[in-house]
Amino acid sequence: MSKQSTPELTKVRIDKWLWAARFFKTRNIAKQAIEGGKVHVNGQRAKASKEIELGMTLTIRRGWDELEVTVEGLSEQRRGAPEAQKLYNETNDSIEKRKLHSEQRKTLGILDLRTDTKPNTKQRRQIHRLKRELFE
Structure with a gap:
């Protein structure tokens, strides 16, 4: 067979x-x-x-x-x-984008100021605006 x-x-x-x-x-x-x-x-x-x-x-x-x-x-x-x-x-573009976003996240992590309370509505909007500006 x-x-x-x-x-x-x-x-x-x-x-x-x-x-x-x-x-x-x-x-x-x-x-x-x-x-x-x-x-x-x-x-x-x-x-x-x-x-x-x-x-x-x-x-x-x-x-x-x-x-x-x-x-x-x-x-x-x-x-x-x-x-x-x-x-x-x-793709090379994908690799470069991932490295760039990784560096941005690390930078954002350094700037991450922890507080004991939740952010209020105004602070939350500011956080979302900042993240949108950094990652676009």
Whole structure:
């Protein structure tokens, strides 16, 4: 008997791919992120059943960071991190933006003055205005 070779994947569900590429710990968390609008495919909001192909551009928001990656490989199985990193390539713009936002957050953290009371409405509006100016 000869072994059957598995056919080369041409399309994979986006929730499976995000899990296999180790962006999210479980497929369920990946699905929730997609449904929550944190994942876009080629600039369009996606559904968990969306099938992705090589060369597609994904925008993934995780916490404070937003990554823009190009799909370089397809997989439905979760493997080790070095192998998962071969499935995508992060754009240079994305790397630079993440570094800039990280530095801004660190600077904001230094300026973060903790008080014993909650900010009142006026102070809260000022905080939101400052954050909007810093991160836009």
